[in-house]
Amino acid sequence: QSRAAKLIPAQALRSKDAILSRRYPDYIYNESKVREHLLTVRRKRPADWNKTVGKASITEKSLDREIAQTPPVRRDPERTQREILHVAVTEFSRHGFNGARIDEIARQTRTSKRMIYYYFGSKQGLYVEALRQAYQMVRQLELNLDLDRLEPVEALRQLIRSSLTYFENNPDNVRIIASENLLLNGAMEHADSSFFELNRSAVDVVESILVRGRASGVFRSGPDAPSALDVHQVLSALALNRTEHQKSFKAIFGRDMLGSDSGPHVRSLIEETVLRLVLADADQARPAS
Structure with a gap:
């Protein structure tokens, strides 16, 4: 089995730290396409679904086909950083530095941990910039x-x-x-x-x-x-x-x-x-x- 056909857990896809954000950190995709594909896997390829005890797996090639059908939209880096900082201020203020989660900030801003670290270097770097914005x-x-x-x-x-x-x-x-x-x-x-x-x-x-x-x-x-x-x-x-x-x-x-x-x-x-x-x-x- 080639590397391109390597099975990717659906759980990893949902985190957006798999394929999409790894390859194209400045782009966003129509997530409904990915969800539709997962449902198709469950309906038409139950064997693949059952291999991971209900956590459907799909191939990277298969995902690439979904990507091709859903052209990416280029993000505005400055706007993205502003959105991340806005959410980060709220998360850090309500949960503290240790309690705030980068995963949650990424989820609310429809970005990824990789993108956040690309812009701010680390959780500490994001915290400093959030405080600076305040x-x-x-x-x-x-x-x-x-x-x-x-x-x-x-x-x-x-x-x-x-x-x-x-x-x-x-x-x-x-x-x-x-x-x-x-x-x-x-x-x-x-x-x-x-x-x-x-x-x-x-x-x-x-x-x-x-x-x-x-x-x-x-x-x-x-x-x-x-x-x-x-x-x-x-x-x-x-x-x-x-x-x-x-x-x-x-x-x-x-x-x-x-x-x-x-x-x-x-x-x-x-x-x-x-x-x-x-x-x-x-x-x-x-x-x-």
Whole structure:
């Protein structure tokens, strides 16, 4: 029996790490054709089916005929990577680094383990890039606010509000960041310099606001004035607390920090707290009604 006619377990075909993904990692195929063929094997060649106790086997030549009848569709590599990262963020955030499965990410994105490793090198490499994407989204949000067009107090107020909204609307992104900080899954050790430069930009955004506010006299200045890093740290801590501790606060204290009743109050509380750190006149910290 030639190598081309070697029997391939149907179980391996379904994993997509057999023939299709091994030969053509950047292509996708109509899986219904493969399923139809397996049903044909079971119906017309019961002996082959029974050889593997119900796990039908087919030949590589036979599969090649199915491939020929189903022209491949070229994947867009950039789009594929974005889809993989989107699913990876969810999987890592919900199951942790050790609990997340590359097989499951491949299944949800209709790719293969081979393709994922081709793009990201390893599970650790995929994790680092997923974490980078979570940070990238909030950094891009900050840039899109175009805060330089606003007066310093309003600029800081908008930054606070947008950060709270982002944390509220992107729980998976927030959770993967929190998980890395709590469990130390190795992203910081494996990340390159661009990863750290990306996150330092968050402090630069705050610094730009503080410089303008101090120059106009609305923000505190001098050696005791809070730094941009101080402001970023306090805002990040309060925003993260609101989302990550929502369930425990609701169960213990009856306050749903994301709910319609308590949510607006907690948002205002955080906004006022951060503004009071920097304002020369603390009375301006209260949100406008």
